[in-house]
Every structure is written in C-alpha cells, then in structure tokens.
Amino acid sequence: MSIVNYHLNKDLSELRRHTFGNSVDRSALKKLVSMVFSPCRCAEICKRSANIPNTKRVAQLEGDQTLVTEELKQDDEENTSSDHHQATCLCPGHERALSIEGTVKALDIKEEGVATLLCYLELHYPSWLEIFNNVYSLCNIRCYGGPAQLQAIAKKCPPVAVAVARQKLEGKSFSQSSELEFKVINVCDAMGWNSGLVKRELTALQWDSGHGGFRKSGVLVELSDLSFHFRSRGDLTDDQVDEVLGFLTSRTQRQEQAELGQLDMLADALRRVSHKNSWMCSEEADLARSDSLKKDLEDFFDRERRNHGDEEELNIKVTEPNSNALSQLLADIRQFMSIYGHDHSLSGRSIARILHGIASPNFPAEIWGRVRRFWRAHLHVDFPVVVREATKMVVAMR
Known part of the structure; x- marks a missing residue:
C-alpha cells in the first residue's frame, strides 16, 4: 500500500486526460443543437393554410413546397377560430438522419460522445426528440440497362420518382444518367412514409419475379453512410433553443466536475493511508490503514449512490502556473498556431488536447503523437488553464 505522492500526482494527470478527452465546447454543442433541431416549414405552411378559406391540407411535400387542398362543404362546425387553428398546428416532428462520420468530423467529438449527448436530450426533452437505431441513410441506385431503365423504375417505384423529381427541381437532368443517389430519410420525411418499408421496397428493385421465379433485374441498390436516426421538432423558438443549449452545457460541465471530483477523493483517500517509503510497510500489513481505506471506499460509493442524479455542482480547484511556465505555454501556443493554424481549424480546446496528449477524431494520436x-x-499545467490561454490566443489571432 506504499504510494509516493509524486507518482500519485502523475497518475492523476494521466487519469484526468480521459475526463478532459470527453469534454465538449459550448460552440460544438451549439452546432449539435442546430443539427438536431434544424428549422422546418411547418409553421409557415400551417399559417398559409389557415388563410385559405374552405380548404383543408391533405398532403405536404417539403421538397417542392406543394400544398394539396380539396374543397369542403360549408359547415359551421368546421369554422374554428384562428387561435385554435394555431394551437393544433404544432410541428409533429420530422424523421432525420445525421451522418455519423460527418457529425464526428464537424464537431470533433467521438461517436459515443455524440450518442451520449443525444440521450441527454431525449431524457430531458422526450416530446422534442425521439432516438431510433442507427441506419444507412444514403441510397445509390445504378441501372445497367441505362437511362431508360432508371425512368422505368421511377414510374413503378414512388420513392425513386420523388427522389428524381426533387433533384430535377435542383436543375439535374436524368436524360443521359443511369445512376441516382439520394438521402432516403429526407424523402421519407417529406412524403410521410415509413423509412423501413421504403428501404425494403428499394432493395426489392434488384429482383424481378416471373414464372421461373426470381432473377436479377439489372438494378444495383446500395445503402451506405451509417447515420444517427431520430425524430425531432423543427419549430423551436430562439428561447427554446437557448434553453436546450444551456441544459446541455450545464449537464456536460456537471459530468466533468463529478468525474474530476471522484478522482480527487480517491487520491486523497490513498494519500492518507500511504507510507513515505516502501520498507515501512514491507514487513507486515498495516491493518489500521487498510480498514481506513476500506471505509473511505465504502463511503465513496455510498455517496455516489446518494448523489445519483443530484445537480449539485462541485468546485474543482485549478492551480495557476508560475510566470515561467505560463510564458512557455503562451510561446508554444503561439508557435503551434503559426505552424498549423492555416491548415487546420483550431480551437482553444483542440490545442489544449494536443498539449496534454489527448486524441480526438480530427487530431488522432497516430498522427499528432509524432x-x-x-x-x-x-x-503539468492544469487543462482548464491551457484551454483558457489557448482560447484567448485563438481569438486574438483571428
């Protein structure tokens, strides 16, 4: 049970790296919130339909912004007030998919970190976000029969027809094209279809049925780009978006402080029962210190169970470096930015991670460790201090 304080402090620095590797900037959280709750046109379409007399919206296609209406008979019971109409025109939620690879690269957060943040949102705002299993969101269709075959399957397969129509609105021509690539989830959300059934129908295009059984149709359907899959609202106000961002920020900060506090508590417990030299405990076991450590560990886990879900924040002490260490830190940050700032998108946290040897998706250890x-x-400098000074330098050099 002999532990030297010097080695214990080094171990703490190494263990803290795992916690700081999972920490997230507020700017990254803001990007994630904007991706998850991207604005929709439900409120605009609902308001437009409210201004059309004796009409009823029966379908909506977001791609070409078409509103299909049908005439209704005059009926006093259906003449509701505008306030009631607006109350019933809330966004029902949209099925969305975020590419895992693209999201991880854009946020510089690991896949499991993004999944954890989404779970935080779902647990806190269950009516705003519903998470599904990850799916392949990109569909690529290649027709070996040429453009004529692509036009033929577009006539018999509604999802393909919608994808072709949406891309034609963007100016793409299919007269000489035998290949089509589109995002399945976007098409399904625009048409109100079940994405699982649509994918099954798309994969069925690869086979033709006849008297002799099934045979290949000459159409190749590939699903790729594994993505986060969820349903979220798109009509959140600015105040609601700020509320979500504030919740995520405080939740991640509490988690970081809790992990750092647990490390410090364990370190203090080990330090109290440690000996200065190994020979002091090599002959016989110190039962008194052993029992003391057992009690500290039991209290630690009991406290963790009692405080589970508690929002009390811990105050983690940050040690300021001396003037020499601070000047060397600033010089290294400035030199690092002058060398790599033009080729990479740097933030204060990304620079601090490199100076602490913490890998991230955009700055892997296999490359930057060299x-x-x-x-x-x-x-040896506390991570929050490095983040603070690096952020100041990034802002000053922009």
Whole structure:
C-alpha cells in the first residue's frame, strides 16, 4: 500500500486526460443543437393554410413546397377560430438522419460522445426528440440497362420518382444518367412514409419475379453512410433553443466536475493511508490503514449512490502556473498556431488536447503523437488553464 505522492500526482494527470478527452465546447454543442433541431416549414405552411378559406391540407411535400387542398362543404362546425387553428398546428416532428462520420468530423467529438449527448436530450426533452437505431441513410441506385431503365423504375417505384423529381427541381437532368443517389430519410420525411418499408421496397428493385421465379433485374441498390436516426421538432423558438443549449452545457460541465471530483477523493483517500517509503510497510500489513481505506471506499460509493442524479455542482480547484511556465505555454501556443493554424481549424480546446496528449477524431494520436515538440508538452499545467490561454490566443489571432 506504499504510494509516493509524486507518482500519485502523475497518475492523476494521466487519469484526468480521459475526463478532459470527453469534454465538449459550448460552440460544438451549439452546432449539435442546430443539427438536431434544424428549422422546418411547418409553421409557415400551417399559417398559409389557415388563410385559405374552405380548404383543408391533405398532403405536404417539403421538397417542392406543394400544398394539396380539396374543397369542403360549408359547415359551421368546421369554422374554428384562428387561435385554435394555431394551437393544433404544432410541428409533429420530422424523421432525420445525421451522418455519423460527418457529425464526428464537424464537431470533433467521438461517436459515443455524440450518442451520449443525444440521450441527454431525449431524457430531458422526450416530446422534442425521439432516438431510433442507427441506419444507412444514403441510397445509390445504378441501372445497367441505362437511362431508360432508371425512368422505368421511377414510374413503378414512388420513392425513386420523388427522389428524381426533387433533384430535377435542383436543375439535374436524368436524360443521359443511369445512376441516382439520394438521402432516403429526407424523402421519407417529406412524403410521410415509413423509412423501413421504403428501404425494403428499394432493395426489392434488384429482383424481378416471373414464372421461373426470381432473377436479377439489372438494378444495383446500395445503402451506405451509417447515420444517427431520430425524430425531432423543427419549430423551436430562439428561447427554446437557448434553453436546450444551456441544459446541455450545464449537464456536460456537471459530468466533468463529478468525474474530476471522484478522482480527487480517491487520491486523497490513498494519500492518507500511504507510507513515505516502501520498507515501512514491507514487513507486515498495516491493518489500521487498510480498514481506513476500506471505509473511505465504502463511503465513496455510498455517496455516489446518494448523489445519483443530484445537480449539485462541485468546485474543482485549478492551480495557476508560475510566470515561467505560463510564458512557455503562451510561446508554444503561439508557435503551434503559426505552424498549423492555416491548415487546420483550431480551437482553444483542440490545442489544449494536443498539449496534454489527448486524441480526438480530427487530431488522432497516430498522427499528432509524432509531433513530439507539442504532444504532451504541458501535461503539468492544469487543462482548464491551457484551454483558457489557448482560447484567448485563438481569438486574438483571428
């Protein structure tokens, strides 16, 4: 049970790296919230339909912004007030898919980190977000029979017809094209279809049925781009978006502080029962210190169970570096930005991670670990201090 304080402090620095590797900037959280709750046109279409007398919306196609209406008979019971109409015109939610690879790269957060943040949102706002299993969201159709075959399957397969129509509105021509690529989830959401059934119908295009059984049709359907799959509302107000962002920020900060606090508590418990030298406990076991450590560990886990879900924030002490260490830190940050700032999108946290030797999706250890001049160069300086100084430098050099 002999532990030297120097080695214990080094272990703490190494263990804290795992916590700081999962920390997230507010700017990254803001990007994620804008991706998940991207604005829709439900309120605009609902307001437009309210201004059309004796009409009823029966279908909506977001791609070409078409509103299909049908005439209704005059009926006093159906003449509701505008306030009631607006109350019933809330966004029902849209089926969406975010590419895992693209989201991880855009946010510089690991896949499991993004999934955790989405779970936080679903648990706190169950009526605004519903998470499904990950899906392949990109469909690629290649017709070996040429453009004529693509036109033929568009006539018999509504999802393909909608995808072709949406891309024609964007100016793409299919007169000489035998290949079609589109996002399945977007088409399904626009038409109100079940994405699972649509994918089954698309994959069925590869086979033709006849008297002799099934045979290949000459159509190749490939589903790719694994994505986060969920249903979310798109009519959140600015105040509601700020509320979501504030919740995510405070939730991630509490998690970070809780993990750091647990490390410090365990370190203090080990430090209290440790000996200065190994020979002091090599002859016989110190039962008194052993029992003391057992009690501290039991209290630690009991406290963790009692505080589960508690929103009480812990105050983590941050040690400020001396003037020499701070000047060296600023010089290294400035030099790092002058070398790599033009080729990479740098933030204060990304620079701090490299200086602490923490890998991230955009800055993997396999590549940046070779930059020995900066990798783990300031592990002895507290991570929040490095983030603070690096952020100041990034803002000043923009």
